[in-house]
Amino acid sequence: MRWVAEGKSSWEIGVILGISENTVNFHVENTMRKLGATSRIQAVATAIRLDVL
Known part of the structure; x- marks a missing residue:
């Protein structure tokens, strides 16, 4: 989720x-x-609120 929060696409995350x-x-x-x-x-907002991101 950290990369999702940074705005990376699924394709970019897959390459990484x-x-x-x-x-x-x-x-x-x-x-x-x-x-x-x-x-x-x-x-992402929920993960931040729950302090898991």
């Missing part, structure tokens, strides 16, 4: 980690679901 964009999206969406967020921005 050496995984596919689809895999990044899968993990981001799972994180969003666990945080109860409907968007990447809301997930």
Whole structure:
């Protein structure tokens, strides 16, 4: 989520980690679901509020 918070795209995160964009999206969406967020921005804001980011 830190890279999402920095504004990196799924493609950019995938390149950094050496995984596919689809895999990044899968993990981001799972994180969003666990945080109860409907968007990447809301997930970042929730993570910051919960002090996990």
